[in-house]
Amino acid sequence: MRSWITSTVVTDLLATLYADAAKIDPLARKAAMEANETGEQEADYYKAMRNAYVPVPREFGNLLYGLARSVKAKVVVEFGTSFGISTIFLASAIRDNGAGKLVTTEFVPEKAEQAKKNLAAAGLEDWVEFRIGNALETLKADLSGQVDLVLLDGAKGLYLDVLQLLEPHLRPGAIIASDNTDHKSLEAFLGYLRQPENGYTSSAILTTGSEVSRPHEISIRN
Ligand SMILES: C[S@@+](CC[C@H](N)C(=O)[O-])C[C@H]1O[C@@H](n2cnc3c(N)ncnc32)[C@H](O)[C@@H]1O
Numbered sequence: 105m106r107s108w109i110t111s112t113v114v115t116d117l118l119a120t121l122y123a124d125a126a127k128i129d130p131l132a133r134k135a136a137m138e139a140n141e142t143g144e145q146e147a148d149y150y151k152a153m154r155n156a157y158v159p160v161p162r163e164f165g166n167l168l169y170g171l172a173r174s175v176k177a178k179v180v181v182e183f184g185t186s187f188g189i190s191t192i193f194l195a196s197a198i199r200d201n202g203a204g205k206l207v208t209t210e211f212v213p214e215k216a217e218q219a220k221k222n223l224a225a226a227g228l229e230d231w232v233e234f235r236i237g238n239a240l241e242t243l244k245a246d247l248s249g250q251v252d253l254v255l256l257d258g259a260k261g262l263y264l265d266v267l268q269l270l271e272p273h274l275r276p277g278a279i280i281a282s283d284n285t286d287h288k289s290l291e292a293f294l295g296y297l298r299q300p301e302n303g304y305t306s307s308a309i310l311t312t313g314s315e316v317s318r319p320h321e322i323s324i325r326n
Contacts, residue, residue, distance in 0.1 A: 109196040125157035132156035142150030163311035170199030177252035178204030185210035188219030195228040245252035250275035264293040280323040
């Protein structure tokens with residue numbers, strides 16, 4: 105049986121979105137260079153980057169798809185939708201699993217609106233619930249069932265807070281996939297995941313391929 109992730113509707117759309125990101129992101133990065141990425145000012149950085157995709161690399165997207173398939177994920181939570189590239193990988197997995205929902209959250213309303221259109225173009229709108237606003241608010245309530253997989257790809261300074269907000273919902277064996285883990289503000293977050301008494305088995309991984317190597321962390325809830 106052919107999977108949705110390899111259907112031409114998805115592969116063509118991902119090719120278009122990655123090509124658009126390759127044009128737009130370098131310009132947005134230049135504009136945001138002055139903004140500070142830490143503390144309270146992180147929101148300003150993302151406002152300056154409001155037109156940028158900053159997507160997961162394809163290789164990590166494929167890994168996310170594979171992880172969600174292999175744990176037969178039915179409830180997935182994504183922190184940081186942007187224009188929906190990672191959302192397409194994860195929602196394809198849920199569709200291919202046959203049931204479930206991806207709850208994704210995005211701070212910038214215009215990005216979330218475009219992401220909705222992209223997910224509709226990918227034939228995946230029925231598998232995704234969009235929550236617009238700060239993840240610390242939007243993910244506070246209404247998470248149905250136990251969470252099987254979490255993607256952390258929003259403001260780096262909030263990874264630990266978002267993880268701890270979701271912890272009561274994580275089922276044993278749930279996967280936490282974190283992107284861009286070489287970011288300077290993630291030390292405490294990585295330290296937390298790697299302390300066995302906090303309940304995770306956690307490993308750093310690198311993806312290589314279509315772009316320079318990128319570090320991620322894959323953590324399993326014990
Ligand atoms: C790296 S991008 C996400 C890329 C996306 N996962 C993909 O692969 O296409 C990070 C996104 O997180 C959003 N974001 C940042 N802080 C947030 C917050 N507190 N709540 C929700 N979204 C946030 C930003 O607006 C930005 O669009």
